[in-house]
Amino acid sequence: MPAFAETRELVRNYLAARVPLVVIRSIELNRCLSLIASVAAEFKTMPFYLQSRTEGLKQLPSGQQVSDDTSLAAAMEYATSLFRRTEYVNFAFTDIEDLMDESSTSRHLAELARLAETKAGTVIIVSDKPVWSGLGRLGMSAELDLPNEEELLTEITSMVDAHRAQVQISWQRDELRQAASTLLGVTQTEATNVIATMLARGSLAQEDLTKLSEHKDRIFGELAGLERVKLRDDYRVGGLRNLRNWLRKKSELMRADFSGLAIKPPKGVLLVGVPGCGKSLSAKTIAQDWGLPLYRLDMSAILGMYVGQSEGRLKEALETADRVAPCVLWIDEIEKALSGSNDGGTSRRLVGQFLYWLQESTSKVFMVATANDISALPPELTRKGRFDEIFFVDLPDRSDREEILRLYFTSKARFDLPPDLCARLLDATEGFSGAEIDAVVNDIALSMFNNHQSAMYDDETVLSFFENTIPFSQSNPEDLAEIRAWGSSRAVPAGTAPVLPSFDGGAGRRIVLV
Structure with missing residues (x-):
């Protein structure tokens, strides 16, 4: 514009x-x-x-x-x-x-x-x-579009420089540039009001840069089709080392200055795979680690009963996401809204609208889309270039399960697993997802609380909680095999690159993203 x-x-x-x-x-x-x-x-x-x-x-x-x-x-x-x-x-x-x-x-x-x-x-x-x-x-x-980054930089610099004699200010050129980038999407009046409010406190410190997103979120309030997700400090993902290493590099790019360059910021990632293995939690963790607001695109609120209504709502929601950038945009179970076949063509139009935005948007909106029913994903959504990468989230391997077990026992039961019990639990949790391990450990912690027990149960009792749980991999082996078959040839492993079965029953391939 x-x-x-x-x-x-x-x-x-x-x-x-x-x-x-x-x-x-x-x-x-x-x-x-x-x-x-x-x-x-x-x-x-x-x-x-x-x-x-x-x-x-x-x-x-x-x-x-x-x-x-x-x-x-x-x-x-x-x-x-x-x-x-x-x-x-x-x-x-x-x-x-x-x-x-x-x-x-x-x-x-x-x-x-x-x-x-x-x-x-x-x-x-x-x-x-x-x-x-x-x-x-x-x-x-x-x-006349909203002010671009250069215009905001000029306006913010003028305001800040005018107060340097009266206010303790540590912001220099880089901080002013970051402030302008963060406030992209607001009006000039809104931007000056935010900076004036911060200056009125008597100082502008380095840590105040993280507060700009909070001010920006207050400006927008209730957003069309978007829900602001409140983040906690204790979000942690166990395993998924390949994905986490990849994201670490993307975080640097989300903070980079691309002004004057024909370079688009990272688009985002599509996470597909086994239910309960950390896809949704990853979206929250990314936003928390990067210090960005997290917005959930509620597709049920997007869908309308009249022709053209759903497409209009999706367009408005995505444009709003552009305005609140930089941010993380989370679409949970994206296939449910974009896979309809008997909806009068609405889902096809939604796919077209969504893909057009992915292609044309230049704002710092990092998309995290998750999918469980991968067979329902439209093929044009998984084509190379739509997302920066497609990751397959499989059941955690032994190393990942150890990290997950220790994480949840420490945070929920306040108990450090000894090596011998940990080894037995690793055997007992073969085929468990991270969410299933979380649920069992939570049951143990609740039982301890209910029985006013301060010390951990004996090893056999702890094992019994897991042995009495039937994981998804055992109750739905056919679904698991189908999910893994898809992931073996269409996505990069999010974990430590396990060998996945291919469509013909072969050993599959091993992919490591570095």
């Missing part, structure tokens, strides 16, 4: 060409008013008038009030009168309702634009919504 200078140049060219109607689309009225005032100052020989709800009609650049009547009707009547007798006049109208469809207001403005054309005049409309096609076709349009 164009920055302020580019939009200003476009509007200036429209006015120089005497286009009878110019529609400026933006959610930032103040920036639009600054743009119009700047252009008006350049065309000094042409009269400029600006209408607003609160101040009525006034001249630019003097700001002199034209009439005590501040109504839209009075402003349009004055414009009609002036267009009939004067050439090269410009009228800008702001915050007008009922322009999206044919209405008395939109028809009146259309007639005003036709009248302006006869006298080389121009009607400028500032709106945050599309205008009626019968009106829009009479002229040209321009879109």
Whole structure:
């Protein structure tokens, strides 16, 4: 999208060409008013008038009030009168309702634009919504997007530098750049309010950079189709070493400055595999480790009953994700929303909308999509290049299970496993997922609490909790075999690269991502 200078140049060219109607689309009225005032100052020989709800009609650049009547009707009547007798006049109208469809207001403005054309005049409309096609076709349009990183950097630097004598500030060029990157997606007014609030505390320290995302989240509040996930400090994933090493390198790229380069930030990762093996937990851990907010895209809230409604909601949610970037965007069980076959083509349109966003988005939104029913995934979603990588999350091997057992016994039962009991538990948990180990250890901890027992049970009792549990791998061996067959040839192992069975029953392949 164009920055302020580019939009200003476009509007200036429209006015120089005497286009009878110019529609400026933006959610930032103040920036639009600054743009119009700047252009008006350049065309000094042409009269400029600006209408607003609160101040009525006034001249630019003097700001002199034209009439005590501040109504839209009075402003349009004055414009009609002036267009009939004067050439090269410009009228800008702001915050007008009922322009999206044919209405008395939109028809009146259309007639005003036709009248302006006869006298080389121009009607400028500032709106945050599309205008009626019968009106829009009479002229040209321009879109003033939210401030880009360079504009935010200029604004933030100006504010911070102005307070260096009064406020203890440790931010330098790199910190200011990071602040601008974090605040991408908010309006200029919102950005200045955030920085002003932080300056009002009397200091700007290095650790304050992490608070910018919190301020940004307060600005957006309840987001369309997005749910802010509250993070805890104790998120930890056992095993999945290959995935964790890969993510460590991506974290550096999420903090890198790509301004001026034709490089897109990391897109994200698709995690497929056995249920209960840490896919969803990985999304939370990534956000926690990287110090980024986590948003969950609720596909059930996206789906609507009317044609086009679901696609519109998904588009709005993804655009909102772009605005709250940098962030981690989590889509749990993505196949449930994108795999329908008898939904009138809705799922296919959703897939198209989603893939288009993956391809075109340049914001720092790191996608973590998870899937259990991998057979339902549309093939175009798993094509190379859609995600940065597709990882297969298998049942934890012996080494991973040891890490998981020690993690949960320490955090839940507050007990350090001795080597002999740990060895026996590793044998007993063959085929267990991480979630199943978590559930059993939680049962042990609950039982200890209920019995007011401060010391760990004896080894045989601890083993009995696991021996009385039937894991998914035993209750659903056919499903497990199918899942592993898919992962053997289509994804990179998230763990320590176990040998997975191939479709023909062979030994499969061993992949290690370094």
